[in-house]
Amino acid sequence: MTILDADVLIADARESAGLNDFGDDTLADRVRLVVDRINGAGLDDIGVRAAADTVRALLTSRLHFFADRTSLPLAEERITAPLFATGEPRSGTTLLHALLAEDHDSRALRFWEVMYPSPPPGPAAADDPRRAQADADWREILDRIPPWIVSHPYNDLLGAGLPECERTWAFDFRAMNPSAWWRVSMTIQNFPQDPPAQYALHRMMLQHIQYARPPKRWVLKGFHGRRLQALFDTYPDAHVVWVHRDPVQVLASQIVAFGQINESLAGTLDWTQYAKNTIEGSRANFHAYLTDLLVDDPRIHHVRYRDFVADPVATIGGFYDFAGVAFTAAAENAMRDYLATNRGDRYGKFSYTADVLPVPVEDLHDEFSAYRERFGVDIETRR
Numbered sequence: 001m002t003i004l005d006a007d008v009l010i011a012d013a014r015e016s017a018g019l020n021d022f023g024d025d026t027l028a029d030r031v032r033l034v035v036d037r038i039n040g041a042g043l044d045d046i047g048v049r050a051a052a053d054t055v056r057a058l059l060t061s062r063l064h065f066f067a068d069r070t071s072l073p074l075a076e077e078r079i080t081a082p083l084f085a086t087g088e089p090r091s092g093t094t095l096l097h098a099l100l101a102e103d104h105d106s107r108a109l110r111f112w113e114v115m116y117p118s119p120p121p122g123p124a125a126a127d128d129p130r131r132a133q134a135d136a137d138w139r140e141i142l143d144r145i146p147p148w149i150v151s152h153p154y155n156d157l158l159g160a161g162l163p164e165c166e167r168t169w170a171f172d173f174r175a176m177n178p179s180a181w182w183r184v185s186m187t188i189q190n191f192p193q194d195p196p197a198q199y200a201l202h203r204m205m206l207q208h209i210q211y212a213r214p215p216k217r218w219v220l221k222g223f224h225g226r227r228l229q230a231l232f233d234t235y236p237d238a239h240v241v242w243v244h245r246d247p248v249q250v251l252a253s254q255i256v257a258f259g260q261i262n263e264s265l266a267g268t269l270d271w272t273q274y275a276k277n278t279i280e281g282s283r284a285n286f287h288a289y290l291t292d293l294l295v296d297d298p299r300i301h302h303v304r305y306r307d308f309v310a311d312p313v314a315t316i317g318g319f320y321d322f323a324g325v326a327f328t329a330a331a332e333n334a335m336r337d338y339l340a341t342n343r344g345d346r347y348g349k350f351s352y353t354a355d356v357l358p359v360p361v362e363d364l365h366d367e368f369s370a371y372r373e374r375f376g377v378d379i380e381t382r383r
Helices: 006-019 027-039 047-070 092-102 113-114 129-144 153-160 165-172 195-210 228-234 247-266 269-288 305-310 312-321 328-343 361-367 370-375
Strands: 082-089 217-221 239-244 300-304
Touching: 006 047, 027 312, 027 328, 047 165, 047 195, 047 361, 082 092, 092 153, 092 239, 092 312, 092 328, 113 129, 113 153, 113 165, 113 195, 129 153, 165 195, 195 228, 239 305, 239 312, 247 269, 247 361, 300 305, 300 312, 305 312, 312 328, 361 370
Parallel strands: 082 217, 082 239, 239 300
Antiparallel strands: none
């Protein structure tokens, strides 16, 4: 099997792009860590070539991204009072984000923009080839991961879909996002985090995409609960809506949804071990929220999943009022039209049960009782 060399891949990207500056002197260390994981994944030659192509593409994209910041006044773009949707994965945050993005006074990230950010997409024409390329990429992604359209029907927007904030860090080599690594036959992995550096890069991406466009209010979605300090340091005028759901249902849904993605990518999955790994990472989050003083920050609007599901638009209206944003009739109508024409089960019903949990359900209910009490979350029963 061919062994990848991170330094060779870095040099290849620089030669291909004709550029040298990655914008971060520590990037090479992260690339080496990622490449070490790839080399230990037992990929065949096809998989190794796909991994090499992916690494080069991410590195080349980053080089062009930072070259743009040298040649254009991107750093002068002001990002004012963004709105963030957050919560644990499988808590309804994607629907929340999709509805926020229906407000014509707001702007959301689009996959084609973060997959191919250079040159800045603001001046791009409607027939910019990057749109078609991202659409083609997404068709390939969904062919590779068939269950994903069921668990996440919003992917039907293809390149115009709404990425999570974490996707802006793909070329930072801190996470192996499926929408960047789908060609590589290995399970998704996360790597050491540096929230201040990550949010600085996130802000750069917003500036990049906003450039040459009329300023709008950004509406964003990501898993920010363990990175609140860095988020508010970067965006002190931000407001956050945080959805809280029964942890037992969250964990069971995560295991199935993310397990399906990883099984499709890698071709196989040890479901027992995957369930154990998933629950350990996620349960730590629920416990951490009880001790983090920033969870009570006055810029955060906490809502219950059951209330959001009962009336998503009214929930958003409450968040707008909290954030001091006008909830126009046009925005409300657009959101209600979206709900009427985009059923969550339009590609089939995503199914899961608590049977996948590696810990007895009653034990988990006891474990998370303090979390449920803190955020007013009931035990959720499924039919």
